[in-house]
Amino acid sequence: MGTLLVGNLVRKKLTGEYTDLKGDHIEQIIGEKLEQIKNKYGVSHIRGQVKLIGKEVDHVLPGLDDPYIMIMISYMETTSSGQTQRANEQQANYEKVVGHNVRYPKHRLVFVNVVDGAGWLARRSDLRKMHAGCDYCLNMKTLDQLEPIICKFVPKRFFANSSEPVKYEE
16 A cells, blocks of 8 residues: 555656646747847846736846736646636736736736646636736747737837837737
8 A cells, every 4th residue: 555655646746747847848938939039139038026016927028127028927737726826816917917007008018928738728717817817818829929919019129139020910
């Protein structure tokens, strides 16, 4: 019996580590995409604490002192009660962004959720909250939309390179 318990614990730990590695890989892919955009246009990005929402954001463009785009990544391979908590938290963050945009329409902030993984498909009500709690909800297959979103909402003064920004078509 003890061997079975240990085997189950090891399997669970390894599964969790594997899932974490997949999530890290997705974050790396998004970081690489943002680096390509940075190399093309000169628009920087950073991870850090955004004062407005009082939370660390996965990617802020062009910087923490003058954010215009905030990107949060949520990869869930399996379901958990943490998804409801995450969806509610994202909704609260987005409400702060909407409030800011009402007060300061000339400095519009854009909130992007990158949501992927089978766990979200199994919890559709939480997925709907994640979709509703942002300006743009992307997944790994729609990451190509990041570039036009950045070109549309980051002011031209942050484009250090001379490449002409692509147009965003809604």
